[in-house]
Amino acid sequence: MLTVHHLRISQSERIVWLCEELGLDYELKLYERRKDNFLAPDDYKVLHPAGTAPIVTDGAVVLAESGAIIDYIVTRHGGGRLVPVADSPDFPGHLFWFHFANGGFMPTTMQHWGATRGGVAVPPFVTDRRRRMWDMAEQRLGEANYFGGGDLTTADIMMGFPLITMRSLTGETVAEHPNICAWLRRIGERPAFRRAMAKAEPGMPPNLQ
Template sequence: MLTVHHLGISQSERIVWLCEELGIDYEFKRYQRRSDNALAPDDYKALHPAGTAPIITDGDVTLPESGAIIDYITAKYGDGGLVPSPSSPNFADYLFWYHYSNASFMAVLLAKMMIGEGSADRGALLDDRIERGFAMLEDQLGKSDYLAGNELTAADIMMGFELTTVRAFMPFDLESRPNIRAYIDRIQARPAYQRAMAKAEPEMAG
Protein backbone atom coordinates (compact mmCIF):
# COMPACT_ATOMS: atom_id res chain seq x y z
CA MET A 1 0.00 0.00 0.00
CA LEU A 2 1.33 3.42 -0.94
CA THR A 3 1.70 5.58 2.17
CA VAL A 4 2.41 9.31 2.13
CA HIS A 5 4.21 10.39 5.28
CA HIS A 6 3.38 14.08 5.58
CA LEU A 7 5.33 16.39 7.86
CA GLY A 8 3.22 19.39 8.78
CA ILE A 9 4.03 22.59 6.87
CA SER A 10 6.46 20.99 4.46
CA GLN A 11 7.00 20.14 0.83
CA SER A 12 5.30 16.79 1.37
CA GLU A 13 1.94 18.50 0.78
CA ARG A 14 2.89 18.23 -2.90
CA ILE A 15 2.63 14.46 -2.73
CA VAL A 16 -0.78 14.55 -1.10
CA TRP A 17 -1.98 16.88 -3.85
CA LEU A 18 -0.45 14.61 -6.51
CA CYS A 19 -2.29 11.56 -5.19
CA GLU A 20 -5.57 13.48 -5.02
CA GLU A 21 -5.17 14.74 -8.60
CA LEU A 22 -4.44 11.23 -9.85
CA GLY A 23 -7.30 9.76 -7.83
CA ILE A 24 -5.20 6.88 -6.54
CA ASP A 25 -5.62 4.94 -3.31
CA TYR A 26 -3.08 5.82 -0.66
CA GLU A 27 -2.68 5.90 3.08
CA PHE A 28 -2.03 9.26 4.69
CA LYS A 29 -0.01 9.75 7.86
CA ARG A 30 0.55 13.21 9.29
CA TYR A 31 3.40 14.05 11.64
CA GLN A 32 3.51 17.13 13.86
CA ARG A 33 6.69 19.14 14.09
CA ARG A 34 8.43 19.24 17.45
CA SER A 35 7.28 21.98 19.78
CA ASP A 36 10.81 22.87 20.96
CA ASN A 37 12.52 23.48 17.61
CA ALA A 38 9.85 23.01 14.89
CA LEU A 39 11.87 20.19 13.32
CA ALA A 40 10.63 16.77 12.28
CA PRO A 41 9.92 14.34 15.15
CA ASP A 42 12.20 11.38 15.69
CA ASP A 43 9.73 8.86 14.24
CA TYR A 44 9.62 10.82 10.99
CA LYS A 45 13.39 11.14 10.73
CA ALA A 46 13.69 7.42 11.38
CA LEU A 47 11.80 6.61 8.18
CA HIS A 48 14.84 7.24 5.97
CA PRO A 49 18.47 8.30 6.58
CA ALA A 50 17.81 11.54 4.70
CA GLY A 51 15.40 12.54 7.45
CA THR A 52 13.64 15.05 5.19
CA ALA A 53 10.12 15.57 3.88
CA PRO A 54 8.50 14.25 1.78
CA ILE A 55 8.81 10.51 2.26
CA ILE A 56 6.65 7.70 0.91
CA THR A 57 6.63 4.00 1.62
CA ASP A 58 5.26 1.44 -0.81
CA GLY A 59 5.78 -2.17 0.18
CA ASP A 60 9.54 -2.57 0.58
CA VAL A 61 10.24 0.84 -0.97
CA THR A 62 11.02 3.88 1.16
CA LEU A 63 11.64 6.98 -0.93
CA PRO A 64 12.36 10.63 -0.09
CA GLU A 65 12.73 13.71 -2.37
CA SER A 66 9.81 15.44 -4.08
CA GLY A 67 10.95 14.87 -7.65
CA ALA A 68 11.87 11.24 -7.14
CA ILE A 69 8.54 10.56 -5.44
CA ILE A 70 6.52 12.29 -8.14
CA ASP A 71 8.40 10.35 -10.84
CA TYR A 72 7.80 7.10 -8.95
CA ILE A 73 4.09 7.67 -8.37
CA THR A 74 3.30 8.98 -11.85
CA ALA A 75 5.20 6.08 -13.44
CA LYS A 76 3.75 3.35 -11.24
CA TYR A 77 0.25 4.63 -10.52
CA GLY A 78 -0.37 7.61 -12.78
CA ASP A 79 -1.54 5.86 -15.96
CA GLY A 80 -0.03 8.65 -18.05
CA GLY A 81 -1.61 11.46 -16.06
CA LEU A 82 0.10 14.80 -15.32
CA VAL A 83 3.20 14.02 -17.41
CA PRO A 84 3.30 15.06 -21.10
CA SER A 85 4.70 12.51 -23.50
CA PRO A 86 8.06 13.21 -25.19
CA SER A 87 6.18 13.83 -28.43
CA SER A 88 4.04 16.57 -26.88
CA PRO A 89 4.89 20.15 -27.94
CA ASN A 90 4.96 21.20 -24.28
CA PHE A 91 7.36 18.46 -23.16
CA ALA A 92 10.41 20.75 -22.95
CA ASP A 93 8.44 23.38 -21.00
CA TYR A 94 7.26 20.66 -18.65
CA LEU A 95 10.79 19.42 -18.02
CA PHE A 96 12.13 22.92 -17.40
CA TRP A 97 9.51 23.99 -14.88
CA TYR A 98 9.38 20.60 -13.20
CA HIS A 99 13.10 20.72 -12.44
CA TYR A 100 13.48 24.49 -12.03
CA SER A 101 10.93 24.53 -9.21
CA ASN A 102 13.04 22.63 -6.66
CA ALA A 103 16.53 22.71 -8.15
CA SER A 104 16.67 26.49 -8.56
CA PHE A 105 13.65 28.47 -7.37
CA MET A 106 13.02 26.69 -4.06
CA ALA A 107 16.76 26.65 -3.41
CA VAL A 108 17.11 30.44 -3.61
CA LEU A 109 13.95 30.98 -1.54
CA LEU A 110 15.35 28.76 1.20
CA ALA A 111 18.73 30.46 1.02
CA LYS A 112 17.07 33.85 1.35
CA MET A 113 15.11 32.70 4.39
CA MET A 114 18.24 31.31 6.02
CA ILE A 115 20.52 34.33 5.62
CA GLY A 116 17.86 36.76 6.82
CA GLU A 117 19.60 40.05 7.42
CA GLY A 118 23.03 38.55 6.69
CA SER A 119 25.47 39.50 3.95
CA ALA A 120 24.15 42.33 1.79
CA ASP A 121 26.05 41.02 -1.23
CA ARG A 122 24.61 37.53 -0.92
CA GLY A 123 21.17 38.95 -0.22
CA ALA A 124 21.30 41.08 -3.37
CA LEU A 125 22.34 38.08 -5.44
CA LEU A 126 19.50 35.98 -4.08
CA ASP A 127 17.01 38.82 -4.56
CA ASP A 128 18.07 39.05 -8.20
CA ARG A 129 17.59 35.33 -8.75
CA ILE A 130 14.22 35.36 -7.01
CA GLU A 131 13.10 38.34 -9.07
CA ARG A 132 14.18 36.62 -12.29
CA GLY A 133 12.22 33.56 -11.25
CA PHE A 134 9.06 35.59 -10.67
CA ALA A 135 9.56 37.40 -13.97
CA MET A 136 9.84 34.09 -15.84
CA LEU A 137 6.75 32.74 -14.10
CA GLU A 138 4.75 35.87 -14.87
CA ASP A 139 5.74 35.68 -18.53
CA GLN A 140 4.99 31.96 -18.87
CA LEU A 141 1.63 32.26 -17.12
CA GLY A 142 0.65 35.02 -19.51
CA LYS A 143 0.87 32.44 -22.28
CA SER A 144 -0.99 29.53 -20.71
CA ASP A 145 -3.11 28.65 -17.69
CA TYR A 146 -0.48 26.31 -16.27
CA LEU A 147 3.29 26.07 -16.56
CA ALA A 148 3.40 23.58 -19.42
CA GLY A 149 0.20 24.51 -21.25
CA ASN A 150 -3.47 24.80 -20.42
CA GLU A 151 -3.63 21.56 -18.45
CA LEU A 152 -2.19 20.89 -15.01
CA THR A 153 0.98 18.79 -14.95
CA ALA A 154 3.35 17.56 -12.27
CA ALA A 155 5.39 20.74 -12.90
CA ASP A 156 2.56 22.72 -11.31
CA ILE A 157 2.46 20.37 -8.37
CA MET A 158 6.15 21.02 -7.84
CA MET A 159 5.84 24.81 -8.14
CA GLY A 160 2.56 25.29 -6.30
CA PHE A 161 4.14 24.89 -2.87
CA GLU A 162 6.50 27.84 -3.42
CA LEU A 163 3.64 30.13 -4.42
CA THR A 164 1.20 29.11 -1.68
CA THR A 165 2.49 27.64 1.58
CA VAL A 166 5.97 29.21 1.39
CA ARG A 167 4.34 32.65 1.37
CA ALA A 168 3.12 32.05 4.93
CA PHE A 169 6.75 32.18 6.06
CA MET A 170 8.33 34.34 3.37
CA PRO A 171 5.76 36.89 2.22
CA PHE A 172 6.41 38.42 -1.18
CA ASP A 173 4.54 41.09 -3.05
CA LEU A 174 2.63 39.85 -6.09
CA GLU A 175 0.75 43.09 -6.74
CA SER A 176 2.59 43.56 -10.03
CA ARG A 177 2.21 39.88 -11.01
CA PRO A 178 -1.42 39.43 -12.12
CA ASN A 179 -0.67 36.24 -14.05
CA ILE A 180 0.87 34.58 -11.01
CA ARG A 181 -2.02 35.70 -8.81
CA ALA A 182 -4.52 34.23 -11.27
CA TYR A 183 -2.48 31.02 -11.38
CA ILE A 184 -2.57 30.71 -7.59
CA ASP A 185 -6.34 31.20 -7.68
CA ARG A 186 -6.66 28.43 -10.30
CA ILE A 187 -4.57 26.06 -8.20
CA GLN A 188 -6.45 26.77 -5.00
CA ALA A 189 -9.82 26.34 -6.74
CA ARG A 190 -9.00 22.80 -7.84
CA PRO A 191 -11.02 20.21 -5.88
CA ALA A 192 -8.00 17.91 -5.58
CA TYR A 193 -5.89 20.73 -4.13
CA GLN A 194 -8.62 21.56 -1.64
CA ARG A 195 -8.92 17.92 -0.58
CA ALA A 196 -5.15 17.68 -0.19
CA MET A 197 -4.90 20.82 1.93
CA ALA A 198 -7.82 19.73 4.09
CA LYS A 199 -5.78 16.62 4.93
CA ALA A 200 -2.28 18.03 4.96
CA GLU A 201 -2.72 21.54 6.34
CA PRO A 202 -6.26 21.94 7.68
CA GLU A 203 -5.32 25.19 9.43
CA MET A 204 -4.36 26.71 6.07
CA ALA A 205 -7.03 25.08 3.91
CA GLY A 206 -9.56 27.84 4.40
Protein backbone atom coordinates (compact mmCIF):
# COMPACT_ATOMS: atom_id res chain seq x y z
CA MET A 1 0.00 0.00 0.00
CA LEU A 2 1.28 3.42 -0.97
CA THR A 3 1.34 5.63 2.13
CA VAL A 4 1.79 9.40 2.01
CA HIS A 5 3.26 10.79 5.21
CA HIS A 6 2.07 14.39 5.17
CA LEU A 7 3.57 16.97 7.50
CA ARG A 8 1.00 19.72 7.89
CA ILE A 9 1.77 22.95 5.98
CA SER A 10 4.59 21.47 3.95
CA GLN A 11 5.57 20.41 0.47
CA SER A 12 4.12 16.97 1.05
CA GLU A 13 0.70 18.36 0.14
CA ARG A 14 1.92 18.01 -3.44
CA ILE A 15 1.91 14.25 -3.11
CA VAL A 16 -1.63 14.16 -1.76
CA TRP A 17 -2.75 16.30 -4.70
CA LEU A 18 -0.93 14.02 -7.14
CA CYS A 19 -2.58 10.91 -5.74
CA GLU A 20 -6.00 12.53 -5.99
CA GLU A 21 -5.40 13.62 -9.59
CA LEU A 22 -4.36 10.08 -10.48
CA GLY A 23 -7.27 8.53 -8.57
CA LEU A 24 -4.94 6.24 -6.64
CA ASP A 25 -5.76 4.04 -3.69
CA TYR A 26 -3.42 5.32 -0.99
CA GLU A 27 -3.20 5.80 2.75
CA LEU A 28 -2.71 9.27 4.18
CA LYS A 29 -1.03 9.84 7.54
CA LEU A 30 -1.08 13.37 8.95
CA TYR A 31 1.64 14.73 11.22
CA GLU A 32 1.28 17.95 13.20
CA ARG A 33 4.20 20.35 13.50
CA ARG A 34 5.77 20.92 16.89
CA LYS A 35 4.32 23.84 18.77
CA ASP A 36 7.66 25.06 20.15
CA ASN A 37 9.58 25.49 16.87
CA PHE A 38 7.13 24.63 14.06
CA LEU A 39 9.40 21.82 12.87
CA ALA A 40 8.57 18.21 12.12
CA PRO A 41 7.94 15.93 15.13
CA ASP A 42 10.45 13.22 15.97
CA ASP A 43 8.24 10.41 14.65
CA TYR A 44 8.29 12.08 11.24
CA LYS A 45 12.03 12.68 11.17
CA VAL A 46 12.82 9.02 11.76
CA LEU A 47 10.91 7.91 8.66
CA HIS A 48 13.83 8.79 6.36
CA PRO A 49 17.42 9.93 7.01
CA ALA A 50 16.63 13.25 5.30
CA GLY A 51 14.05 14.00 7.97
CA THR A 52 12.18 16.27 5.57
CA ALA A 53 8.75 16.35 3.95
CA PRO A 54 7.49 14.76 1.78
CA ILE A 55 8.05 11.10 2.53
CA VAL A 56 6.19 8.11 1.11
CA THR A 57 6.39 4.43 1.89
CA ASP A 58 5.39 1.73 -0.56
CA GLY A 59 6.10 -1.75 0.72
CA ALA A 60 9.84 -1.82 1.37
CA VAL A 61 10.36 1.50 -0.44
CA VAL A 62 10.90 4.62 1.66
CA LEU A 63 11.36 7.71 -0.48
CA ALA A 64 11.91 11.41 0.15
CA GLU A 65 12.13 14.52 -2.09
CA SER A 66 9.15 15.90 -3.99
CA GLY A 67 10.49 15.41 -7.49
CA ALA A 68 11.71 11.87 -6.86
CA ILE A 69 8.42 10.88 -5.24
CA ILE A 70 6.32 12.34 -8.03
CA ASP A 71 8.40 10.58 -10.70
CA TYR A 72 8.16 7.33 -8.74
CA ILE A 73 4.39 7.49 -8.29
CA VAL A 74 3.67 8.55 -11.87
CA THR A 75 5.92 5.81 -13.26
CA ARG A 76 5.03 2.96 -10.92
CA HIS A 77 1.39 3.72 -10.10
CA GLY A 78 0.16 6.33 -12.58
CA GLY A 79 0.90 4.82 -15.96
CA GLY A 80 2.88 7.89 -16.98
CA ARG A 81 -0.13 10.19 -16.70
CA LEU A 82 0.26 13.94 -16.02
CA VAL A 83 3.57 14.02 -17.93
CA PRO A 84 3.70 14.99 -21.64
CA VAL A 85 5.16 12.34 -23.92
CA ALA A 86 8.76 12.96 -24.99
CA ASP A 87 7.85 14.14 -28.52
CA SER A 88 5.14 16.53 -27.30
CA PRO A 89 5.86 20.24 -27.83
CA ASP A 90 4.90 20.70 -24.16
CA PHE A 91 7.59 18.32 -22.89
CA PRO A 92 10.57 20.76 -22.65
CA GLY A 93 8.51 23.43 -20.86
CA HIS A 94 7.06 20.84 -18.53
CA LEU A 95 10.56 19.64 -17.63
CA PHE A 96 11.78 23.16 -16.93
CA TRP A 97 8.95 24.13 -14.59
CA PHE A 98 8.94 20.74 -12.87
CA HIS A 99 12.58 21.20 -11.87
CA PHE A 100 12.47 24.99 -11.50
CA ALA A 101 9.93 24.78 -8.67
CA ASN A 102 12.42 23.39 -6.15
CA GLY A 103 15.63 24.13 -8.03
CA GLY A 104 15.10 27.89 -8.32
CA PHE A 105 11.77 29.25 -7.12
CA MET A 106 11.65 27.72 -3.65
CA PRO A 107 15.31 28.42 -2.70
CA THR A 108 14.97 32.07 -3.73
CA THR A 109 11.67 32.39 -1.87
CA MET A 110 13.25 30.88 1.25
CA GLN A 111 16.29 33.17 1.02
CA HIS A 112 14.07 36.24 0.76
CA TRP A 113 11.72 35.09 3.52
CA GLY A 114 14.58 34.12 5.83
CA ALA A 115 16.26 37.49 5.50
CA THR A 116 12.99 39.32 6.03
CA ARG A 117 12.07 37.28 9.11
CA GLY A 118 15.56 37.73 10.52
CA GLY A 119 15.36 41.49 10.17
CA VAL A 120 18.38 41.69 7.89
CA ALA A 121 18.75 43.32 4.50
CA VAL A 122 17.75 41.13 1.60
CA PRO A 123 20.78 40.71 -0.69
CA PRO A 124 20.24 42.61 -3.96
CA PHE A 125 20.84 39.48 -6.05
CA VAL A 126 18.00 37.73 -4.17
CA THR A 127 15.63 40.64 -4.76
CA ASP A 128 16.50 40.71 -8.45
CA ARG A 129 16.25 36.94 -8.85
CA ARG A 130 12.91 36.86 -7.03
CA ARG A 131 11.47 39.54 -9.31
CA ARG A 132 12.67 37.76 -12.44
CA MET A 133 11.25 34.44 -11.30
CA TRP A 134 7.81 35.88 -10.63
CA ASP A 135 7.95 37.63 -14.02
CA MET A 136 8.88 34.33 -15.69
CA ALA A 137 5.94 32.56 -14.07
CA GLU A 138 3.57 35.34 -15.12
CA GLN A 139 4.86 35.21 -18.69
CA ARG A 140 4.57 31.43 -18.87
CA LEU A 141 0.96 31.50 -17.75
CA GLY A 142 0.22 34.12 -20.39
CA GLU A 143 1.45 31.66 -23.02
CA ALA A 144 -0.27 28.52 -21.72
CA ASN A 145 -3.04 27.66 -19.26
CA TYR A 146 -0.67 25.57 -17.16
CA PHE A 147 3.03 25.50 -16.37
CA GLY A 148 3.17 22.12 -18.12
CA GLY A 149 1.47 23.44 -21.26
CA GLY A 150 -2.10 23.04 -22.45
CA ASP A 151 -3.08 20.61 -19.71
CA LEU A 152 -2.18 20.21 -16.06
CA THR A 153 1.02 18.23 -15.51
CA THR A 154 3.19 17.38 -12.56
CA ALA A 155 4.99 20.69 -13.19
CA ASP A 156 1.86 22.46 -11.95
CA ILE A 157 1.74 20.22 -8.90
CA MET A 158 5.35 21.14 -8.13
CA MET A 159 4.68 24.87 -8.60
CA GLY A 160 1.49 24.70 -6.54
CA PHE A 161 3.15 24.73 -3.13
CA PRO A 162 5.24 27.93 -3.55
CA LEU A 163 2.37 29.75 -5.26
CA ILE A 164 -0.36 28.65 -2.84
CA THR A 165 0.57 27.43 0.63
CA MET A 166 4.01 29.03 0.86
CA ARG A 167 2.41 32.42 0.26
CA SER A 168 0.38 31.92 3.43
CA LEU A 169 3.71 32.01 5.27
CA THR A 170 5.49 34.74 3.31
CA GLY A 171 2.52 37.06 2.91
CA GLU A 172 3.21 37.56 -0.80
CA THR A 173 0.29 38.71 -2.94
CA VAL A 174 -0.46 37.93 -6.58
CA ALA A 175 -2.80 40.80 -7.41
CA GLU A 176 -0.21 42.30 -9.77
CA HIS A 177 0.10 39.01 -11.67
CA PRO A 178 -3.21 38.45 -13.53
CA ASN A 179 -2.02 35.32 -15.33
CA ILE A 180 -0.99 33.68 -12.08
CA CYS A 181 -4.34 34.69 -10.58
CA ALA A 182 -6.14 33.00 -13.49
CA TRP A 183 -4.04 29.85 -12.99
CA LEU A 184 -4.92 29.82 -9.29
CA ARG A 185 -8.62 29.98 -10.19
CA ARG A 186 -8.23 27.07 -12.59
CA ILE A 187 -6.42 25.03 -9.95
CA GLY A 188 -9.04 25.87 -7.34
CA GLU A 189 -11.78 24.55 -9.62
CA ARG A 190 -10.20 21.11 -9.90
CA PRO A 191 -12.08 18.51 -7.82
CA ALA A 192 -8.87 16.56 -7.15
CA PHE A 193 -7.16 19.67 -5.78
CA ARG A 194 -10.13 20.47 -3.53
CA ARG A 195 -10.22 16.90 -2.21
CA ALA A 196 -6.48 16.90 -1.61
CA MET A 197 -6.43 20.14 0.34
CA ALA A 198 -9.45 19.12 2.42
CA LYS A 199 -7.61 15.94 3.39
CA ALA A 200 -4.11 17.41 3.78
CA GLU A 201 -5.01 20.70 5.46
CA PRO A 202 -8.40 20.32 7.14
CA GLY A 203 -9.68 23.66 8.38
CA MET A 204 -7.16 25.62 6.28
CA PRO A 205 -8.65 27.00 3.05
CA PRO A 206 -6.07 27.13 0.23
CA ASN A 207 -4.59 30.56 -0.50
CA LEU A 208 -5.90 31.10 -4.02
CA GLN A 209 -5.97 34.91 -4.07
